[in-house]
Amino acid sequence: MNKVWKRTYSYYFLLPAAIIYLVIFILPTFMSFFFSMTRWTLQDWTYTGLENFKTFFEESSLNIGFKNTFVYAAVTCVLKVIFGLLLGVFLTSKIKTKNYLRSVVFFPTLVSTIAVGIAFSTLMHPTEGLINTTLAQLGISGPDWLGDTRYALLSVAFVDVWKGVGFATVIYIAGIMSIPAEYYEALQIDGGGSWHKFWSIILPLSRPATNTVIILAFIGGLRSFDILWPMTGGGPGFATDVIASIIYKQYQAGFYGLATAGNVILFLFVSVLAFPLSLYLNRKEVDL
Amino acid sequence: MIRRIRLFSIEAGAVLASVVIFWIPLYFVLVNAMKDEKGASLRSMSWPAANRLWSNVKEVIRARDHMLLHAFVNSATLTVLSIAVLLIVCSMAGFVMQRRSDRFTPWISFFVLAGLIIPPAIVPTIWVLEKLHLFKTMLGLIMVEVALAFPFGVLLYRGFMGAIPREIDEASVVDGCGGLRLFFQIIFPLLKPVNATIIVTSSVAIFNDFTNPLYFFPGSKNATVQLTLYNFMSQFISQYNLLYTNILLITIPPLVLFIVFNKKIVSGITAGAVKG
Numbered sequence: 001m002n003k004v005w006k007r008t009y010s011y012y013f014l015l016p017a018a019i020i021y022l023v024i025f026i027l028p029t030f031m032s033f034f035f036s037m038t039r040w041t042l043q044d045w046t047y048t049g050l051e052n053f054k055t056f057f058e059e060s061s062l063n064i065g066f067k068n069t070f071v072y073a074a075v076t077c078v079l080k081v082i083f084g085l086l087l088g089v090f091l092t093s094k095i096k097t098k099n100y101l102r103s104v105v106f107f108p109t110l111v112s113t114i115a116v117g118i119a120f121s122t123l124m125h126p127t128e129g130l131i132n133t134t135l136a137q138l139g140i141s142g143p144d145w146l147g148d149t150r151y152a153l154l155s156v157a158f159v160d161v162w163k164g165v166g167f168a169t170v171i172y173i174a175g176i177m178s179i180p181a182e183y184y185e186a187l188q189i190d191g192g193g194s195w196h197k198f199w200s201i202i203l204p205l206s207r208p209a210t211n212t213v214i215i216l217a218f219i220g221g222l223r224s225f226d227i228l229w230p231m232t233g234g235g236p237g238f239a240t241d242v243i244a245s246i247i248y249k250q251y252q253a254g255f256y257g258l259a260t261a262g263n264v265i266l267f268l269f270v271s272v273l274a275f276p277l278s279l280y281l282n283r284k285e286v287d288l
Numbered sequence: 289m290i291r292r293i294r295l296f297s298i299e300a301g302a303v304l305a306s307v308v309i310f311w312i313p314l315y316f317v318l319v320n321a322m323k324d325e326k327g328a329s330l331r332s333m334s335w336p337a338a339n340r341l342w343s344n345v346k347e348v349i350r351a352r353d354h355m356l357l358h359a360f361v362n363s364a365t366l367t368v369l370s371i372a373v374l375l376i377v378c379s380m381a382g383f384v385m386q387r388r389s390d391r392f393t394p395w396i397s398f399f400v401l402a403g404l405i406i407p408p409a410i411v412p413t414i415w416v417l418e419k420l421h422l423f424k425t426m427l428g429l430i431m432v433e434v435a436l437a438f439p440f441g442v443l444l445y446r447g448f449m450g451a452i453p454r455e456i457d458e459a460s461v462v463d464g465c466g467g468l469r470l471f472f473q474i475i476f477p478l479l480k481p482v483n484a485t486i487i488v489t490s491s492v493a494i495f496n497d498f499t500n501p502l503y504f505f506p507g508s509k510n511a512t513v514q515l516t517l518y519n520f521m522s523q524f525i526s527q528y529n530l531l532y533t534n535i536l537l538i539t540i541p542p543l544v545l546f547i548v549f550n551k552k553i554v555s556g557i558t559a560g561a562v563k564g
Binding site: 195 | 296298299302303304306308310311313316317330331332333373375376377378379380383384385387388392395399400403404406407408409410411412413414416417418431432434435436438442457459466467470471479482492495496498499502503513514517518521522528531532535538541543545546552
């Protein structure tokens with residue numbers, strides 16, 4: 001049997017993928033541990049030990065990124081789960097405009113992140129933006145969404161949810177549709193209402209979908225850069241700086257060693273949060 | 289009757305909400321792409337007095353020595369070539385990873401799946417690309433896109449290949465097929481549904497990618513369409529009409545894809561995401 005394996009399923013099938021993946025992804029990942037401990041110009045390096053990490057943890061402009069990264073990931077993840085679940089339930093119910101609504105909810109997922117960022121920056125303009133002019137007509141004076149340090153991070157998170165909720169919804173739709181009809185029939189015989197249906201069937205049995213959404217949204221949130229950067233560039237001040245944008249700033253400034261240290265920190269941050277989370281979620285998963 | 293009225297009003301509310309939440313931002317971009325410089329700077333929703341969309345389009349294309357056209361060529365090349373490589377490389381790897389099980393397979397799986405979680409180490413990647421003389425080249429950027437999309441692609445292929453019976457392999461081997469022929473003549477044609485999913489999802493992701501071209505494909509000659517938007521943002525800070533026209537133009541390819549493959553996108557994602 002082993003010989004047949006070796007001939008028909010030889011490892012050289014893996015070779016093209018392995019070369020690209022090892023050289024472009026795995027090798028730089030391992031190298032980052034070394035280069036994070038250097039002062040580096042891309043041509044040559046001086047070994048400095050843990051100095052980059054010390055700098056990173058001591059300077060408030062750098063370590064503010066931890067809190068922001070975590071808050072951003074948590075907020076976007078929770079909102080995507082809640083809205084994704086509600087939309088998923090709504091879009092699998094017996095409504096006539098289902099196909100139209102599904103398409104509309106999914107569409108922003110396909111639009112370029114920068115385009116979304118630019119459009120919403122304008123809509124969120126403090127005095128002339130559409131959001132605040134509309135609020136003004138209702139007699140509410142809206143805040144400076146992206147210019148106020150208290151709201152900026154949450155405003156960007158909101159745009160991220162606007163763009164990404166369609167993906168979460170699709171996953172929930174798949175999860176809810178895979179629930180066998182017998183459960184609903186049993187509930188009907190027992191005389192349960194739609195609240196029961198949601199609470200005791202859909203919610204527990206769409207658990208695999210919930211886990212997928214949480215993991216994807218949380219990891220995506222921890223790594224997010226492409227919507228934050230065009231909308232705020234990390235500002236005002238450092239209010240929306242996340243680890244990924246700090247890495248970019250240090251890279252731009254030519255501090256390659258420090259940028260790589262940021263990368264290693266992001267790597268550890270994501271691992272420490274995402275691996276236990278996925279283990280925990282998978283253990284609690286209910287089998288259908 | 290009351291129940292039906294209630295259902296109807298909920299549905300009407302949902303449609304109305306979809307207009308406010310999803311159509312208004314798009315409408316906003318459209319009307320402002322039709323205005324002149326002064327009109328667009330007001331950031332209003334009003335319909336323009338005169339439609340200047342066409343002259344805006346011409347101006348955006350002419351800007352900076354037809355940079356947008358170069359960018360479209362770059363983005364199209366990047367997307368098409370990356371996906372071609374991705375399909376071949378992922379399906380071959382997924383085939384062996386699904387069929388074989390020996391000492392190494394758990395390790396291979398571990399390293400591949402880790403790629404879904406680990407953020408790429410950017411500056412070391414630039415260093416590696418530079419050593420290979422691939423930094424700031426299209427080939428280098430394609431390699432990056434393939435390497436980063438590889439884990440998800442393998443995941444999809446491996447899942448799908450589990451459903452292709454091994455009896456097919458055995459019959460072909462008995463008939464004298466070697467590994468390569470078995471794969472390319474028998475297995476690969478059966479993979480059409482996954483191929484379609486990967487083509488659609490990855491082409492949107494790669495076409496819309498901003499971060500990787502920003503790092504690995506710098507320089508004004510190199511720009512992809514996403515970078516033109518990013519560059520225009522600083523250059524045309526007072527010419528919002530051109531900025532919106534640019535947004536409109538670069539949204540057309542994903543929009544066409546969406547209209548053509550609407551059903552496939554959604555079913556493909558659902559197949560990959562939950563069962564995966």
